[in-house]
Amino acid sequence: MTERPALVRLRRDPRATIGVVVVVMLVAAALAAPLITRYDPTAIDLASRLRPPSGTHWLGTDVQGRDVWARLVYGARVSLAVGLFSQGIALLLGVSLGLVAGYYGRWVDEVVMRLADVTLAFPTLLLLIAMAAALEPSLTIVFITIGVVGWAGMARLVRGQVLVVRQLEYVQGIRALGARDRRIIAGHVLPNVVAPVVIAGTLGVAGAIMAEAALSFLGLGVQPPTPSWGTMIADGRDLSQLRNAPWTSVAPGLAIGLAVLGFNLLGDALRDALDPRHTIKAEPT
Numbered sequence: 609m610t611e612r613p614a615l616v617r618l619r620r621d622p623r624a625t626i627g628v629v630v631v632v633m634l635v636a637a638a639l640a641a642p643l644i645t646r647y648d649p650t651a652i653d654l655a656s657r658l659r660p661p662s663g664t665h666w667l668g669t670d671v672q673g674r675d676v677w678a679r680l681v682y683g684a685r686v687s688l689a690v691g692l693f694s695q696g697i698a699l700l701l702g703v704s705l706g707l708v709a710g711y712y713g714r715w716v717d718e719v720v721m722r723l724a725d726v727t728l729a730f731p732t733l734l735l736l737i738a739m740a741a742a743l744e745p746s747l748t749i750v751f752i753t754i755g756v757v758g759w760a761g762m763a764r765l766v767r768g769q770v771l772v773v774r775q776l777e778y779v780q781g782i783r784a785l786g787a788r789d790r791r792i793i794a795g796h797v798l799p800n801v802v803a804p805v806v807i808a809g810t811l812g813v814a815g816a817i818m819a820e821a822a823l824s825f826l827g828l829g830v831q832p833p834t835p836s837w838g839t840m841i842a843d844g845r846d847l848s849q850l851r852n853a854p855w856t857s858v859a860p861g862l863a864i865g866l867a868v869l870g871f872n873l874l875g876d877a878l879r880d881a882l883d884p885r886h887t888i889k890a891e892p893t
Contacts (some may be wrong), residue, residue, distance in 0.1 A: 626876035630870025638684040647675035649682040650833040658853045668855040670843055675811040676681040676859050679835040683860065686836050688869060690820040691813035692751055697755025699809055702762025703801075707793055710770025720763060727760035736819055750829050754816050758850065765808055769801040803882040811875035814868040821864050837864050 637644065647665075653673035661668045667676035701739045709720035727735070739753045773779060779796055823829030824838025830840060837860040844856030 614881045618773070621877040621881065623873040624881070627870050627872075627874030627877060630866060631874060634684055634688060634867055636689055637681050641681045641685060641811065643679055644815075645678040649674060649678040651675075654745065658849070658856070662856055666788070667859045668853065670840070670856045671846075671849060671853075672843075675842070676855060678734065679840055679871040680837070680859055680863055683835040683837045683840060684867075686747065686830055686834065687817045687831070687864075689818060690754065691749075691816040693751045693869070694754035694758065694816045694820075695809050695812045697752065697853050698758035698762050698812060699805065701759035702754070703798075703805060704765025705759070706763040707770055707797065707801075710767035710788065710848045711774055711797060713795055717767070721767070724760035728764075733819070733822060734759060736823060737826065737828060739825050745823075745828050745831055747830050749890070750820055750823060753823075753853055754819050756818075758812055758816070760803070762808060762812075765804055766801050769804055770797055771802045773797050782804050807875055807879045808877055810819060814875070816869035817864065817867050837861075864893070 613868060651674060652785075652807055653669070656665070656673040657668050659665055659669045659673075665675050665677065667680060670676055672678070705720045707725075709717040735757050736753055739757070741751045741823070743753070774797060779792065782792055782796060820829055820836070821838035824836040825842045827840060827842070832834040840860035841857045844850065844853070844860075849856060
């Protein structure tokens with residue numbers, strides 16, 4: 609059986625391989641956190657504060673004597689959860705509103721797009737800070753805030769795809785035969801916008817991880833003692849601590865960079881593989 613061209617392109621792309629490996633490693637570490645750590649990530653031991661990496665503490669300890677490796681691994685759970693759940697909210701809102709706006713047009717399109725313009729008019733981080741500061745900081749609020757802020761870009765993307773699909777001859781024919789709008793949207797329009805949505809969603813996870821880290825760094829995200837990569841960097845930002853115990857902030861910083869890199873590489877590879885303008889190059893004989 610012949611493989612699909614998109615799958616062939618994806619398998620040949622080294623970015624996809626690296627991205628998948630990184631993402632799988634992060635997910636595996638998060639799921640197996642109790643098995644690969646020996647310490648409670650919230651346990652304070654002031655007698656062991658700021659100890660360097662060793663066989664006992666693989667990545668050292670922080671200013672409160674907590675094991676950095678344990679907090680790093682458990683923090684992966686928070687970052688991945690925020691990325692996935694917030695993008696789920698953004699996808700739900702953005703895809704639904706984008707489908708409605710693109711398919712029905714007229715005043716519906718005008719209202720949805722003006723709301724999207726208002727949302728996109730504000731710098732993303734500033735809007736996140738404003739919304740998080742107005743509410744009581746918690747993990748749930750982080751999910752909702754990042755998801756709500758991210759809907760506008762997704763809605764504009766879906767709307768643009770729907771405007772093209774609804775003009776196709778077979779869609780016009782189905783409408784002429786009297787098919788209901790709900791059936792046309794679910795059965796014929798939505799499948800044609802899945803590919804760009806998957807790509808945008810994958811890239812959006814990386815952005816959500818960065819946004820959560822920024823909010824937690826500012827004290828508006830995940831609240832102590834729950835381990836979070838942004839909170840870990842904030843705990844180690846003291847200048848003397850950066851000089852004498854850099855592992856307390858370098859380790860979570862590298863983890864954020866690795867996670868964002870993995871999802872971005874995977875998203876870029878998906879975009880190139882699913883882009884219909886790409887063609888498979890003939891293999892040399």
